[in-house]
Amino acid sequence: MGLKRPDLETKISNLLSPLVVAGAGGALVLIALVPQLAALIREQLQANLSPTAAAVAASAIGVGATVFLVGQLPVFLIWFERKVAAHIQDRLGPMRVGWHGVLQSFADGIKLVFKEDIIVNGADRFLFKLAPFLVLMGAFSAFAVLPWHTGLVVSDLNIGLLYVVAITSLGSIGLLMAGWASNNKYALYGGMRSAAQMVSYEIPTAIVILSVVVQVGSLNLQDVISAQLGGFGNFANWHIFRLYGLNVIGFVLFFICGLAETNRSPFDIPEAESELVAGFHTEYSGIRFGLFFLAEYGAMFFVAGLTVVLYLGGWSGPFFEGPLVFFIKTLALVFVQMWLRWTLPRLRVDQLMALCWKYVIPFAFLVLLVAALASAGAS
Amino acid sequence: MSSQTQYKDLEPDEAYAFKPEDLEPDEMILNMGPQHPSTHGVLRIELKTDGEIVKDAQPHIGYLHRNFEKHAENIDYQGVIPFTDRMDYVGSMNNSLTYAVAVEKLMEIEVNERVQSIRVITSELQRIASHLLALGTYGMDIGAFTPFLHSFREREKILDLFEWLCGARLLYNYNWIGGLSHDLPNQWTDRAKIFLDQFEPVIDELDNLLSYNKIFTKRTADVGIIPPERAVGYALTGPNLRGSGIKWDIRKEDPYCGYEKYEFDVPVGQGRYGPIGSCWDRYYVRVEEMRQSVRITRQAIEQMPAEGDVRETVPKRVKPKPGEAYGRTEAPRGELGFYVVSDGGLIPYRVKGRSPCFVAMSIFREIAKGEMIADMIAIIGSLDIVLGEIDR
Numbered sequence: 001m002g003l004k005r006p007d008l009e010t011k012i013s014n015l016l017s018p019l020v021v022a023g024a025g026g027a028l029v030l031i032a033l034v035p036q037l038a039a040l041i042r043e044q045l046q047a048n049l050s051p052t053a054a055a056v057a058a059s060a061i062g063v064g065a066t067v068f069l070v071g072q073l074p075v076f077l078i079w080f081e082r083k084v085a086a087h088i089q090d091r092l093g094p095m096r097v098g099w100h101g102v103l104q105s106f107a108d109g110i111k112l113v114f115k116e117d118i119i120v121n122g123a124d125r126f127l128f129k130l131a132p133f134l135v136l137m138g139a140f141s142a143f144a145v146l147p148w149h150t151g152l153v154v155s156d157l158n159i160g161l162l163y164v165v166a167i168t169s170l171g172s173i174g175l176l177m178a179g180w181a182s183n184n185k186y187a188l189y190g191g192m193r194s195a196a197q198m199v200s201y202e203i204p205t206a207i208v209i210l211s212v213v214v215q216v217g218s219l220n221l222q223d224v225i226s227a228q229l230g231g232f233g234n235f236a237n238w239h240i241f242r243l244y245g246l247n248v249i250g251f252v253l254f255f256i257c258g259l260a261e262t263n264r265s266p267f268d269i270p271e272a273e274s275e276l277v278a279g280f281h282t283e284y285s286g287i288r289f290g291l292f293f294l295a296e297y298g299a300m301f302f303v304a305g306l307t308v309v310l311y312l313g314g315w316s317g318p319f320f321e322g323p324l325v326f327f328i329k330t331l332a333l334v335f336v337q338m339w340l341r342w343t344l345p346r347l348r349v350d351q352l353m354a355l356c357w358k359y360v361i362p363f364a365f366l367v368l369l370v371a372a373l374a375s376a377g378a379s
Numbered sequence: 380m381s382s383q384t385q386y387k388d389l390e391p392d393e394a395y396a397f398k399p400e401d402l403e404p405d406e407m408i409l410n411m412g413p414q415h416p417s418t419h420g421v422l423r424i425e426l427k428t429d430g431e432i433v434k435d436a437q438p439h440i441g442y443l444h445r446n447f448e449k450h451a452e453n454i455d456y457q458g459v460i461p462f463t464d465r466m467d468y469v470g471s472m473n474n475s476l477t478y479a480v481a482v483e484k485l486m487e488i489e490v491n492e493r494v495q496s497i498r499v500i501t502s503e504l505q506r507i508a509s510h511l512l513a514l515g516t517y518g519m520d521i522g523a524f525t526p527f528l529h530s531f532r533e534r535e536k537i538l539d540l541f542e543w544l545c546g547a548r549l550l551y552n553y554n555w556i557g558g559l560s561h562d563l564p565n566q567w568t569d570r571a572k573i574f575l576d577q578f579e580p581v582i583d584e585l586d587n588l589l590s591y592n593k594i595f596t597k598r599t600a601d602v603g604i605i606p607p608e609r610a611v612g613y614a615l616t617g618p619n620l621r622g623s624g625i626k627w628d629i630r631k632e633d634p635y636c637g638y639e640k641y642e643f644d645v646p647v648g649q650g651r652y653g654p655i656g657s658c659w660d661r662y663y664v665r666v667e668e669m670r671q672s673v674r675i676t677r678q679a680i681e682q683m684p685a686e687g688d689v690r691e692t693v694p695k696r697v698k699p700k701p702g703e704a705y706g707r708t709e710a711p712r713g714e715l716g717f718y719v720v721s722d723g724g725l726i727p728y729r730v731k732g733r734s735p736c737f738v739a740m741s742i743f744r745e746i747a748k749g750e751m752i753a754d755m756i757a758i759i760g761s762l763d764i765v766l767g768e769i770d771r
Contacts, residue, residue: 089528185409189431189752265522266594275753277416345594346522348753349431 017098020106024076027069032324035149062154063144070143074297075105081297081338088342115286120183123283127181131174132284132291138171139295142302147221148323149315160221161209164306165202168261171299172198175263175280178292182283190279193269193349200356201260201267207364208254211247211371212239212310225314234321238313243371250367251311253360255333258303260352262296265341269349304333396437397427405429409752413442417520417756420766424743424755433755436747438740443770451730456482456697457556459730463717464550466732467768469512472505472541473710475554478730480635481706481717485699488557493687495637497559499679500571501544502636502708503672507578508537509711510665510672513763517662518589520760521598526589533581536574543567558693568680575673582669590666599659600652603746603758607656613742616735617713618668619762622648622661629709636708641678643671658761665763698725712736712763732771736764 030037041061045054079094079102086093094101119128145160147153157163172195179191213219216227231237240251260267271279281292308314308329315326347355397408412423421442427435447466451459463478464471476498483490490498515530538548545553545561553560589595605615610623620627628645630638646667648660699721707716713735720729739762747758 085524089525090532091528185407189409268522269753275417275756342525343588344523345518345589345592345598346753347594348598348751350751351594351597 013098013103016103020102021099027072028324031327032322034323035152038152059154066143066154067140070140070298073301074294075109077297077301077334078108078293079105084335084338085342088339109290112290113287117286117288120283122183124181124183127177129288131178131181132288132295134174134177135171135295136291136298138168138174139299139302142167145221146302146305147225147309147314148326150222152323153222156222157220159219161213161219165206165209168299169198169202171295178284179280182280184283186276186278187280187282190271190276190282194263194280196349197260197263197267197269197352200353201257204253204356204360204364205257205261207361207368208250208257209310211250211364211368214368214371214375215239215243217375221309224309225316228313229316234316235313235318238311240311243374246367246370247311249363251307253364253367254307254310256360258307259337259340260356262299262303264300264337266344266347267352268346269352300334300337301330304337305330307333396425397435402427406434411755417759419516419759419764422759422764422766426752426755428752431751433747433750433752436744436755438743440740440766440769443766445771447732447771448730451727453726455725456699456727459727460555461550461552464552465767466734466771467710467712467715467736467765468549469765470505470509470711471550472501472553473708473715475552476502476636477706477708477710477715478717479554479556480708481704481719482556482697482699484706485702485704485719485721486556486694486697488692488694490558490692491687492637493684494558494689496679496683497563497689498554498636499638499641500676500683501541501553503676503679504537504540504571506672506711507669508534510669513711514585514662514665517760520756521595523589523592523595526585529581529588530585533578540567540571540574555693556697558691559689562689568683571676572680575676579670579673582666586666590663596652596659599662599757599761600657601654602750602754603658603761604654605656605742605746609742609745610656614738615713615742616738617709617711618661618664619713619739621646622664623656624648624650629707629714633707640682641675643675646671658757661761696725698723707733710735712765712768713739734768734771736768740764740769
């Protein structure tokens, strides 16, 4: 048995794997250097353009960079999830396409793009086509207010948290639309379940966010972070350590609600594959299915990021601060989400509702009440 | 019909038990299967639902019908064994054992002790493998994916042992009439002992990962309750019957292959997290049975005579006298029986299989009413059906 001559696939993969790994490393460096880069760009713009044009150009560059980053994130997260799942389950996961399977997501993406785009008979064609975009839009536009560093946010809205609550619920309309338009009973069940679930869990989410807003006194996410700066080691002021430890409850509640809002296990009943085949995206194929997938991972990262902003000090940290710190913290929370997914069974729909209305909402109100009393006492 | 006929234009035919015109407002017919990820094969269940509540459920079987009984009437006695392997394809050892026991009864063959011990070892290992599959997929039905792969890892080791034993991993053709196809390879028992030693802690691991999980118990403990008298009334057997708290095990009540020599307990449902006879009880009986199977296998390996020809009593020509015999054993899914009638020829006159899954499926409609859609999956999984055996 002699050495096999490497075939074309192996050659491509040998060529691309180092590139991808280097690209990921480079991206991390880039994320770390973003504040300097942003300052440089802003300086150049202000020097060469009129103030209005500079502002427009700056936000355009910001939007472009965010869209690019958010578009690449799921590619990484899908590979990451598959690796995490594999190692939890005592196997290796993707190993063939590139070094430790780093090219797997790209291969899957190419496959999805080239797959036939099937629209079933009897489907509402317009809504069927619209739904994935709506879901994707709901997941990705939320990134507009996610602060990566001081002054480094696409849109520094003073009602940022309100915007987040509003825009993330756009996704549930998309899921409902997908379920309804598919002309499939399983998809309909999935859509109805997701609507019920997201509408229910939006209430505790909003209440928990409100408890933070009451403590900070602002709806702006940058203000939320600057309220957490300082203190011992630059982390003692994080919200999770404040309010007599009650914010730990708030943190856990927000994390649970985040899982429910993104339809992640153990709350993945809208796409429960053992009950509803694939739930709302049963009839989707090709890139339309891929868009749902992108949206799911985008939403996962966003929810983890919002948790970091609200409770873990955003981009501040004990030794370093900046976008990289934020990224690493968020990734750690994303890892916890994956860990839970591959460990826990799935709740039933009535238990999900019972959990929301009987346990999560009362505790959320408790946190809000204490936060309100504490801030009233302070002022 | 034009080439563009749409689904909605088709008339519902007799394949539907529920008619659209009989539905109340808010009710809907949901067709679950035959192509569905969690019906454990090609089972089709017709559900009459009101939102998430299942008003009525009618299982439809027959999608995997392979004409086993008619085949058996046209092939010699020994040739039936590969067909029995394909009935319950995750418990093949037990199937062929049952058929072999039935024909041996008909021919009045007494197999020697070594054959009996090896049969006990293989059928208990097969029971562990089958239960691992049942429990793993049950966890997956409830939404926990990881226990499935962990239990398949262990099942793989048993399949490796079987592959070493007879060359096949799923359909063995190992139990012959009057003996076995091969003797144990050298050191096979040592390897089996190593497996048993490392497997016992894995059961505890499974318990911690899945059995006592709060979400898992919530999902299964109050669902699909079979009261003991209904279980007896529907002639359930195996873990489904014992889950309802009734101590009935063919290995104890009507021992075969020398099971009376071994010490083991018959685990029954305790109703630990809810009413007795729930899905959790049936699940946990299987977990406990794996522990007992490990115990039995250890004893069988210890007590196995070192010498003995496994083909000593294999008849040159299987030609029983006219007559009939019913052989039954405790298969992983319950009492498996073969009723064999001979007219004195080389070919069986009739072979009737009594399959535990078919009987278990008959209670499904009764326990499914009023539960939720997600519970359908939990109930099917807890009955541990294999469609190959239901449809035959």
